[in-house]
Amino acid sequence: MxxxxxxxxxxxxxxxxxxxxxxxxxxxxxxxxxxxxxxxxxxxxxxxxxxxxxxxxxxxxxxxxxxxxxxxxxxxxxxxxxxxxxxxxxxxxxxWCLPAVAIMTAFGMMVGYLQEEHQSLRFARFIQPMAVGFLIVAGYRIARKVIKTQSGLVLGILAALTAYAFRSPYVTPVVILAGGLTTALTYEKQTVMEKKPIRIEWANFFLWLGVLVGAAVLGAVTQLLPVRLFENFYRNGSLVFGGGQVLTPMLYNEFVAFKHYLTREEFLSGLGMAQAIPGPVFAFASYVGALSMRSDGAYGQLIGSAVSTAGIFLPGTFLIFFVYRFWNQLKRYRAVRASLDGINAASTGLTAAAALALFEPMASNWPMVATVLGTILVLELTKLPPFLLIMGGLVIGVLL
Known part of the structure; x- marks a missing residue:
């Protein structure tokens, strides 16, 4: 200090x-x-x-x-x-990040070791459908708060259908920006507020943009996996509106469906564990990064976790430093406030698409379906802490 x-x-x-x-x-x-x-x-x-x-x-x-x-x-x-x-x-x-990051990195290294030793991940078989249940409940709760009009509902449905049909990491930012621009056009409905001249200090914005562009160029030139991982997570961290439940579909599309760095089972196991630990849910990125570099051994996994963690957390940090200084003036503009409705609706649709894509392979497995439904009911009808639910699932998986 x-x-x-x-x-x-x-x-x-x-x-x-x-x-x-x-x-x-x-x-x-x-x-x-x-x-x-x-x-x-x-x-x-x-x-x-x-x-x-x-x-x-x-x-x-x-x-x-x-x-x-x-x-x-x-x-x-x-x-x-x-x-x-x-x-x-x-x-x-x-x-704030270190405890959760350490836990998720260790869990990623453990899963990587088990896979290399051809050990089964069946001990986490109940965690995987539980993670889908958590995602469904999170999306539902967010939707109840942010979708208040028919146009918002339509935007959410269109976002879900688009993301489900085109499972590419490049679709996510397009959907979010389209949602924001759509509702920004309805700014006349917003209350007029007295405006003051906006004084902007651009240093942190240029820092955010410079790292974004620099990482993309460096990754394309060197093709080094750590650099590309940092760029992938930095890009996702720059575009994820709505928290951890929106980050999930972005990471699933990029690292499971598109690049195949993780299997679906590995992804869901980590997603479930991320619900059982204290601190930021975004520490899930540390787990994904560690498994993405499992072929380079323990040292490589630590590097993968470090660059992924830095990539996911730095954009939001740079941007809050940038915007915080002139937020009181910016929020007075009606178009800015109006765009938030579309961004939130699109983010909710992305969550729904991710939940559907993750649930789809489980639909024919009745124990999995029952676990998903049971998780939803427990979360909605009781006050049982999520981490106790996850720990219970792990214990049952190990015993069985």
Whole structure:
């Protein structure tokens, strides 16, 4: 800490250390995704510590929801930025992500080892349909919140059909942008707000764009797998609106259906495990990256996890640093607010398409179908924590 923040007074350093300790506590104890993360942040950061007011936290979270990237991670990183600037924000990002990333990397290496030794993944056979159940419930809950009109419903259905029919990673950003542009044209329905001149500091935008273009060029020239993995995840992290449930179809299309780096069973096993760990769901990328480089041994898997983790988390970080400075002015434009409805509807459709594609091979297997339906019912009708459900599935799979 002292090396990163040498110019700060001792009292301020102590405050920052306490904040980072609070972030670590949340990273180790928050299960259940962005909704649970937000509730814990309200309790810990607002009520107990008073780092900011409830209104400030809710507005910050709303801003992060409309930017590409992991909402919870961007929120906690932006809070670090608000409290102590860029250095504290990057330390916050590292501490928030590290526990989940370590767990998912280790799980990926274990799955890779079992596959190399021709060991069965049947111990996770109940986790795979559970993951589909989690995805269906997440998509349904998001849809109830964001689809409020017939046009939104139509956009969601069209997005789902398009993504299901054309299973390419390049379809995802097209669908999202088309949804946003469609509803942006209806900006007249939005409330007029007094506008102020927007003063934009472009440094972080050019940093985001430079890394995006540079990684694409470097990957195409060198064809090195670590570079291409970083580019793949950085591109996905730059385009994923709506959180982990939208990231799932993007990664499935790219790494399972398109590039075949993972099997469907491996993907679902990791997706299920991502629901059972604390911290950001985007740590699922660490698992995918580790398995994508299994042919290079343990060292290669660690490299794959590292570049994939950096790729998925950095775009959202750069963009929140960029937008946070002028958000109060930007949100006053009606077209900006109107586009959010289309982006959210399209993201919901992408989730539905992913759930359908993952469920399709299970449709003829009644135990799998029963597990999917049972998971949905448990999640909707009880308050059982998701990680307990996953752990129970793993125990049953091992015993049987």
């Amino acid at each position: 002292i090396n990163y923040l040498p110019h700060l007074k001792p009292v301020r350093k102590i405050r920052y250390i306490i904040f980072l300790k609070d972030v670590l506590i949340l990273a180790l104890t928050t299960f259940g995704g962005p909704q649970v993360h937000l509730a814990m942040m309200l309790d810990w950061f607002v009520e107990k510590r008073g780092y900011l007011t409830e209104e400030e936290l809710m507005e910050l979270n709303a801003l992060c929801q409309i930017l590409p990237g992991p909402t919870s991670t961007q929120t906690v990183t932006a809070l670090g930025f608000k409290i102590g600037g860029p250095n504290l924000a990057y330390l916050t990002l590292l501490i």
